[in-house]
Amino acid sequence: MSRMTGADPGLFGPGSVTWQAHGDPMMWIAGVRALYLQALHPRAVRGVMQNSDFRRDAWGRLMRTANFVGTTTYGTTEAAERAGARVRKIHSMLTATDPGTGELYGVDEPGLLLWVHCAEIDSYLDVLRRSGFRLTDAEADRYVGEHRQSARLVGLDPAVVPADRAELATYFEKVRPDLAAGPEARAVDDFLLRPPTHPLLVPAREVLWRRVAHLAYASLPPYAHELYGRPAPAPATVTRQLRLTGLLLRRVPARLRWQLPPKHILRAMARLGPDARPAPYKLGR
Structure with missing residues (x-):
């Protein structure tokens, strides 16, 4: 039972697969995989690169995406609709130019939006399942539909x-x-492997971040590896690495992870009550 009678569960609600899945720490690796995959659509990635300094703002872009996912998953219906309206307004004002033809086009073309959406959902679902987050085939289908x-x-x-x-x-x-894998995709690949950082943090980048980036890249489908021209371990090896990483990350107490700003999950639990806490085992009920 929710603590607050009639409290707004948002677009998805605690009964959804999305609500339970998006609280998992492997979503961060899935988000990096999505960036790799999205960059392989020349028309879509061109819209990003021509409208922002990706190398200086890539972290901001990743955090804005994470905030959008958190808001639409755990926020109120009103908050989710406002977030969507902001994204639509920004996209409606942006254009990109095809260097080969000179064509000017809007970044909100339905085909481009669909690519970005599908690359994200495929990445979230693939990484979660391969890392040990238990979803039946029916639940995975529900997730895509949601x-x-x-x-x-x-x-x-x-x-x-x-x-x-x-x-x-x-x-x-x-x-x-x-x-x-055009020049824009190469720039994304280069950034994800060697993101600019303070000189004192370079050792940490080499030890920690490169492992995240390599694992996210390795989890891509084989055709993506072929396009980028960089090999990856066999899929079974990658799945074992994902499961080990998931096991380690899930040992960090959820309450500790959820303290990181902007605390979407904790705010949702305060609004709906402690029973709204995301947990994989609730999917089997």
Whole structure:
């Protein structure tokens, strides 16, 4: 029972797969995988690179994405709708130019929004499941379907967004001929491997961050490795590495992890009561 009668559960609510899954620490590695994958669509990544200094603002971009996911997952319906409206307004004002043809196009083209959405959902689902977060096939399909809501927030018609894993796989087969590792993708790859940092923090970057980046890259599908031209361990080896990483990260107490700003989960529990706490075992109920 919720502590507050009639409290707004938000777009997804504690009964959703999304609510339970997005509290997992492996979402951070999944987010980096999504950046690698998104960068392989030349038209989409060009829109990012031409409208921001990616190398100086990549951390900000990653944190804004994390904040958007947290708000839309655990915030009130009003907060989620406001976040979506902000994203739509920003996208409506941005354009990019195709250097080959000179074509000027909007970054809010439905095809580009759909690519970004599908790359994120595929990354979240793939990393979570391979790292040991238990989801049945039916729950995984539910997860994909639930995110037609988040797709709507960024301006997509939910009817054109994949509703389950089979539709998601069909989408990737259809879009693969459009993918390439162009100069913008190379810049993203270079940043993720060697992000600018204070000289005193370079050793920590080499020890900690490179492991995260390498694991995120390794978890990409084989066709992405082929496009980037960098090899990766065999999928079974990567899955073992993901499971070990998940095991280690999940040993950090959730309450400690959730103290990091902006504390979306703790605020949701304060609004809805302690029973709203995300936990994987609740999916089997």
